Amino acid sequence: MKTIIKIILPLAVIGLSVTLLVMAIAPKKRLTSEEKDAELLSKTHRTRILVYGDAIEFNKELYVERIVSITPESIGFDSSFEFEYIVLNDRNGQLCMTEKEWNILKELMQSNKHVSFIYLGSTQHKNMIKTKIVDLDEADLFSEPTAIGGINMDGVLYTEVGNAMTPFEIIHNFASAVRHSR
Amino acid sequence: MKKRIILFAIVFAVLFLCQKTCILADEGTVHISLPTDPNATIVNFTKRYYFYVRNTKTTQTDVKMLAALGRVSYFVGQYHVNRLIDQNFYDGVIVKVCMEPLEYPTYLKSNGFGWSEYLEIKSNLNSVCTVQSNYPTNSTSGSKSYSGTISIGSQASNLSFSVSNNAKYCNVVNKSQSANNIFHILYDYNPPFINFNASVNAIYFDETWQMASCAWTCPPLEDNQVYTISVKIKASFCTSKHYGVNWMDPGPGFNDSQSLLLVYRKNYN
Numbered sequence: 001m002k003t004i005i006k007i008i009l010p011l012a013v014i015g016l017s018v019t020l021l022v023m024a025i026a027p028k029k030r031l032t033s034e035e036k037d038a039e040l041l042s043k044t045h046r047t048r049i050l051v052y053g054d055a056i057e058f059n060k061e062l063y064v065e066r067i068v069s070i071t072p073e074s075i076g077f078d079s080s081f082e083f084e085y086i087v088l089n090d091r092n093g094q095l096c097m098t099e100k101e102w103n104i105l106k107e108l109m110q111s112n113k114h115v116s117f118i119y120l121g122s123t124q125h126k127n128m129i130k131t132k133i134v135d136l137d138e139a140d141l142f143s144e145p146t147a148i149g150g151i152n153m154d155g156v157l158y159t160e161v162g163n164a165m166t167p168f169e170i171i172h173n174f175a176s177a178v179r180h181s182r
Numbered sequence: 183m184k185k186r187i188i189l190f191a192i193v194f195a196v197l198f199l200c201q202k203t204c205i206l207a208d209e210g211t212v213h214i215s216l217p218t219d220p221n222a223t224i225v226n227f228t229k230r231y232y233f234y235v236r237n238t239k240t241t242q243t244d245v246k247m248l249a250a251l252g253r254v255s256y257f258v259g260q261y262h263v264n265r266l267i268d269q270n271f272y273d274g275v276i277v278k279v280c281m282e283p284l285e286y287p288t289y290l291k292s293n294g295f296g297w298s299e300y301l302e303i304k305s306n307l308n309s310v311c312t313v314q315s316n317y318p319t320n321s322t323s324g325s326k327s328y329s330g331t332i333s334i335g336s337q338a339s340n341l342s343f344s345v346s347n348n349a350k351y352c353n354v355v356n357k358s359q360s361a362n363n364i365f366h367i368l369y370d371y372n373p374p375f376i377n378f379n380a381s382v383n384a385i386y387f388d389e390t391w392q393m394a395s396c397a398w399t400c401p402p403l404e405d406n407q408v409y410t411i412s413v414k415i416k417a418s419f420c421t422s423k424h425y426g427v428n429w430m431d432p433g434p435g436f437n438d439s440q441s442l443l444l445v446y447r448k449n450y451n
Binding site (some may be wrong): 018033135136158159160161162163164166168169174 | 229231232233234250253278284353
């Protein structure tokens with residue numbers, strides 16, 4: 001028995017050490033920013049992405065669902081995910097969101113720090129300001145399509161304003177917030 | 183035998199830690215270090231404005247048209263001292279800008295990548311107000327700009343700065359003695375010479391911060407007395423093949439020639 005331990009244990013430790021050493025020094029495949037973001041939101045911090053409005057083709061690694069209304073049922077937080085990111089796609093100006101729906105979204109974000117959203121478009125800015133779902137006022141109204149986000153970072157609500165419009169940019173914004181909130 | 187096991191365990195632990203460190207080294211972190219002082223209030227730092235800088239050069243064959251080259255983020259905050267200083271209210275604005283290059287490895291193939299950022303702050307204060315700076319003056323408008331450039335080659339990295347001081351009124355924070363004394367503001371640009379090539383795809387929020395402040399004192403103002411602070415931010419991301427100044431539009435919402443205009447209508451009575 002002692003002989004077996006004397007032989008096998010050192011061999012196992014050496015084998016494991018060599019494997020780790022090889023893993024540490026071997027050149028790693030460099031992931032693109034898009035791949036890194038997808039990995040982060042699909043594996044490390046599982047995120048459910050809900051798209052309301054026109055469809056957007058996101059990275060296939062991501063978990064994406066389409067929704068047809070904003071109700072507590074349709075956007076209720078699913079505990080099998082760590083985060084929920086709601087993408088309101090109004091780039092064609094066709095999204096009809098009522099003040100009531102904005103209030104539902106706001107209440108959900110206030111009661112659940114894992115829920116964030118991004119709005120892409122220009123027709124709903126007034127409603128967003130009116131319901132105070134974002135920290136903006138009339139002076140911040142934009143005539144062109146703008147990305148306005150309400151990002152929950154550890155319970156603190158941040159307002160983001162920018163020009164993210166491509167699927168990569170939309171996801172990258174949220175991935176950065178997740179990365180930095182950890 | 184016991185000694186051998188301990189030795190192997192140590193080797194194993196070291197390698198395990200090395201493995202962990204190598205993984206973690208790729209992660210960037212962001213800190214918003216604000217000036218702190220029990221007498222001062224900081225507001226509005228929960229808004230982040232950003233814009234993606236996209237490739238618009240048709241000749242740049244290694245990068246797709248309209249691909250995001252990088253992202254510029256900026257926070258704008260106000261501070262207000264909760265007490266009178268020499269019978270005046272002391273107020274100010276702080277801007278922090280950072281840049282994040284994207285898809286760096288792709289650009290590295292073309293022998294280099296660079297980015298630069300430019301930050302300008304300009305005040306137009308009511309005539310009864312006085313801007314605090316190293317060169318106090320009764321004049322109430324002017325500007326001061328500051329810019330820095332970082333370029334990276336495949337072999338080495340290089341950092342260069344230029345400071346354009348075209349007026350005496352607002353301050354880049356490291357020059358602002360009065361603001362420094364009151365708010366303990368530290369200039370936090372920290373060039374990452376050593377880590378540049380080691381973690382090229384990390385996010386350089388910490389390393390690419392620029393910060394500017396404008397501080398002033400005012401007696402109590404009437405409601406209709408307005409003062410404005412405008413901030414202009416420009417950025418460029420370039421590969422070495424097409425290196426050059428290429429200022430980008432900050433994106434939607436900023437119609438005043440790439441400026442973010444902050445207007446204060448506050449009565450401190």
